[in-house]
Amino acid sequence: MEALKRALRKSPEKLKLLTELVEASIDGTRDIFVNRPLNMANIRYIGFDMDYTLAIYHKQAIEELAFRKTLEKMVEMKGYPEQILELRYEAEHVIRGLLVDRQKGNLLKINRFKQVCRVMHGTKALKSDEYYNDKIDQSDLVRFVSVDTLFSLPEAYLFVLLVDLAEAGDLPGRTFAELYDDIRTCIDLTHRDGSLKTEIIADLPRYIYKDPHLSLALDKFIQSGKKLFVLTNSEFYYTEQVMSYLLDTDNLEYESWRDYFEIIVVNARKPAFFKESNPFYRVDEENGEDQPMQETSFDSKAIYSQGNYLTFEDLIQSKGNEILYVGDHIFGDVMRSDKDSNWRTVLVVEELETELRHTEELREKHLRIRRLANRFDKLHYEMHVYSSQLDTLANLSAPLVDDFNEAETKAVTKTVEELKTNLALCQKDMERTELKIQRLREEMSAHYHPLWGPLFHDHDEMSRFAVQVRDYASLYTSRVSNFFFYPTDRYYKSLRDIMPHDRWMELSG
Numbered sequence: 001m002e003a004l005k006r007a008l009r010k011s012p013e014k015l016k017l018l019t020e021l022v023e024a025s026i027d028g029t030r031d032i033f034v035n036r037p038l039n040m041a042n043i044r045y046i047g048f049d050m051d052y053t054l055a056i057y058h059k060q061a062i063e064e065l066a067f068r069k070t071l072e073k074m075v076e077m078k079g080y081p082e083q084i085l086e087l088r089y090e091a092e093h094v095i096r097g098l099l100v101d102r103q104k105g106n107l108l109k110i111n112r113f114k115q116v117c118r119v120m121h122g123t124k125a126l127k128s129d130e131y132y133n134d135k136i137d138q139s140d141l142v143r144f145v146s147v148d149t150l151f152s153l154p155e156a157y158l159f160v161l162l163v164d165l166a167e168a169g170d171l172p173g174r175t176f177a178e179l180y181d182d183i184r185t186c187i188d189l190t191h192r193d194g195s196l197k198t199e200i201i202a203d204l205p206r207y208i209y210k211d212p213h214l215s216l217a218l219d220k221f222i223q224s225g226k227k228l229f230v231l232t233n234s235e236f237y238y239t240e241q242v243m244s245y246l247l248d249t250d251n252l253e254y255e256s257w258r259d260y261f262e263i264i265v266v267n268a269r270k271p272a273f274f275k276e277s278n279p280f281y282r283v284d285e286e287n288g289e290d291q292p293m294q295e296t297s298f299d300s301k302a303i304y305s306q307g308n309y310l311t312f313e314d315l316i317q318s319k320g321n322e323i324l325y326v327g328d329h330i331f332g333d334v335m336r337s338d339k340d341s342n343w344r345t346v347l348v349v350e351e352l353e354t355e356l357r358h359t360e361e362l363r364e365k366h367l368r369i370r371r372l373a374n375r376f377d378k379l380h381y382e383m384h385v386y387s388s389q390l391d392t393l394a395n396l397s398a399p400l401v402d403d404f405n406e407a408e409t410k411a412v413t414k415t416v417e418e419l420k421t422n423l424a425l426c427q428k429d430m431e432r433t434e435l436k437i438q439r440l441r442e443e444m445s446a447h448y449h450p451l452w453g454p455l456f457h458d459h460d461e462m463s464r465f466a467v468q469v470r471d472y473a474s475l476y477t478s479r480v481s482n483f484f485f486y487p488t489d490r491y492y493k494s495l496r497d498i499m500p501h502d503r504w505m506e507l508s509g
């Protein structure tokens with residue numbers, strides 16, 4: 001509330017931002033979801049990854065840029081035909097959480113039981129029984145590659161298009177695995193040699209969405225006594241440009257983006273930051289070079305690089321469960337920090353907003369499926385009753401039938417006929433109902449994504465991506481500014497301890 005009042009005093013512009021923020025919170029797409037209980041009152045330090053966490057990228061623009069730069073490198077360095085430069089990027093083709101099968105040239109969506117739900121070979125959908133006898137061993141890192149971050153979507157889509165070209169005979173002498181490896185090498189290079197970042201910096205508004213509410217959320221944390229830090233794998237020059245674009249002009253109380261953060265660590269080399277023991281360096285801002293860190297505590301005016309979590313904890317004199325880390329990468333940010341360091345974690349899943357909006361749009365259809373499923377169960381029960389009655393009559397009639405008079409025989413025959421008719425009607429009705437359910441399911445699934453369906457599910461089962469989110473992140477939400485909606489000392493409670501019969505939860509909902 002204090003942050004709200006303070007912000008209101010600032011300017012009418014702030015009032016507008018706050019009104020928008022409150023409106024955005026109403027539809028529930030900006031909620032924070034809880035996997036494991038987290039008491040914010042115990043958290044002293046809150047750290048943030050930068051790319052796709054503090055900085056939200058414009059999907060089509062950034063992915064298309066990475067795609068185009070990679071294609072150029074493939075022609076230049078790997079001798080691919082120039083015709084590939086004409087390939088066009090479609091941002092919506094691939095979703096996060098898929099697996100690339102390098103060996104077969106396929107993209108797979110798998111569920112929590114490692115069963116393949118959907119398969120694409122190039123742009124062609126295959127039946128999932130393609131993998132009927134194949135056990136998907138995700139630890140087979142030679143064969144399978146996981147599409148973990150939004151950064152990896154362009155390479156997955158490029159693979160899709162090159163598999164099509166290979167099947168058309170346009171890329172002779174290259175196996176699917178080689179295609180994938182060439183893409184990987186070239187896309188890595190666009191990230192490392194600065195060619196991607198130079199273009200982004202030259203036109204930041206084109207590539208980065210400036211969340212107007214980010215500064216409000218950070219300010220609210222700071223006002224409540226939390227200490228904030230940035231821990232990013234990006235280099236200093238890039239971090240400086242992006243963060244300055246995001247925060248420098250937003251709030252007059254903070255002259256520079258740096259004023260929001262107590263500690264800034266660039267080039268952090270996650271996940272190595274959580275596994276290895278690289279020392280911290282102090283970045284010389286004149287030339288961007290790392291100098292040995294002499295000081296025994298972090299200087300809030302300095303920029304640090306590399307480092308490791310144990311030294312970090314020593315320097316700030318805090319333990320794992322007093323530190324909350326917010327990132328978008330399941331393995332780099334969340335899984336490693338959760339497993340190795342005991343830091344509490346928040347996963348940013350920006351797709352949540354669209355996913356939840358779709359679910360809301362499908363509310364009527366969800367209810368219709370529930371009604372149809374109830375009807376199916378009822379018909380199933382009716383069939384069981386008719387069949388048992390028929391069985392009873394068939395068993396009874398054998399020894400007794402000789403004693404039946406004509407009227408009794410007729411009555412039994414009539415009853416048997418009626419039961420058979422009812423049974424046949426039930427059977428048909430069940431088939432129709434089942435078909436309706438199936439069609440409705442397909443329609444709903446395509447509403448989320450025409451090729452891959454919903455991100456977190458497939459046919460009533462959780463997707464592999466959903467299981468990772470559930471298992472590794474304490475909290476998850478669509479963006480950092482959503483924390484503004486919640487008290488900074490909130491006790492986030494988990495829904496995991498709910499029994500299947502706990503309907504009061506739905507009612508109190």
Ligand SMILES: [Mg+2]
Binds near residue numbers: 327
């Ligand atoms: Mg990131």
